[in-house]
Amino acid sequence: MTSLLIRALIFDFDGLILETEEPIYRSWKEVYEAHGVQLPFELWVKTVGSSNQAFHPQLHLEERLGGPLPQDVIDRRVARRVELVLAEPLRPGVVDLAKAARAAAMKVGIASSSSRDWVKNHLERLGIVDLFDCLRCRDDVEHVKPEPDLYLASLDCLGVAATEAVAIEDSPNGVIAAKRAGLRCVAVANRITAGLDLSQADLRLTSLADVTLPQLIEKLGRPR
Ligand SMILES: [Mg+2]
Incomplete structure (x- = not known):
């Protein structure tokens, strides 16, 4: 079994952390x-x-x-x-996974096509802004997803290589952006994206609450 060296998790925001x-x-x-x-x-x-x-x-x-x-x-x-x-709660498993990554001395970021104000205000309201080492939003890049800019900017900010990072996404545009930037990508669909093409993701989960961090990394290391 391949053991992956993963040093960072990069979360999407809309539809992944919060069902917006x-x-x-x-x-x-x-x-x-x-x-x-x-x-x-x-x-x-x-x-x-x-x-x-x-x-x-x-x-x-x-x-x-x-x-x-x-x-x-x-x-x-x-x-x-x-x-x-x-009225929406945080999506299940997100906070536990981010906390587990921090406890494992991994970096944790957000790469979002939305504005910094939108993302930051929600994170602050939900009391989770301190879980993230780095936010990269549409204010920070020329092109939003499906272009790779937001992921490349996040890698740069977190100081890790694409091969050392895992993107977690809910949408085809997000999955494509992550793959174009060279990251491994986990897709967790929501009510809007469940029927869309997420086939470029390396792994698809129904919920982030279904896996621990070691299980997630182990699944990503399995041959497809
Ligand atoms: Mg999204």
């Missing part, structure tokens, strides 16, 4: 439905793990309606998103 993907999707779907327009899931998933550059839900709806959305509709959508996100 379904709340964000739902907040837009409700606005679309209120205007009698379908929100196409196949277009929506382009944004998951990436940014609105891949698909812009507001511009798409405004195009379909032939005019701008009233400001109060936009404001209510943001408030609804906040309400739904705040």
Whole structure:
């Protein structure tokens, strides 16, 4: 059996540490439905793990309606998103895994296509910001996922090589970014990404609560 030397875990944030993907999707779907327009899931998933550059839900709806959305509709959508996100607990197993990595003298980072404010504010609210040695967010790079920039910046910040780090992701864009940067990648899907193509991941888990850190590393060392 191969024994891997893993010195860092790099977590995605949205949909992986906190299930924000379904709340964000739902907040837009409700606005679309209120205007009698379908929100196409196949277009929506382009944004998951990436940014609105891949698909812009507001511009798409405004195009379909032939005019701008009233400001109060936009404001209510943001408030609804906040309400739904705040109702979400941390996803199972994340904190235990990050703590186990720290206890094993490994580095722990976050690589997120979202803004630093978004990620940091949630981590602070949830009381887990100190678990992470390094946050790399869209403010820090030229290209978000699926480009490798966020993972390369995280490796640089943590001082480890790609072969020594494991990425943990929930979305195809995230998995592709990690693999392009040369990392091993574990995929843990959520309600939005469960049906999407995560086949580039080295390992797929239903929940991070299903494994200990040694088990995770052992599974990654097995031949595929
Ligand atoms: Mg994600």
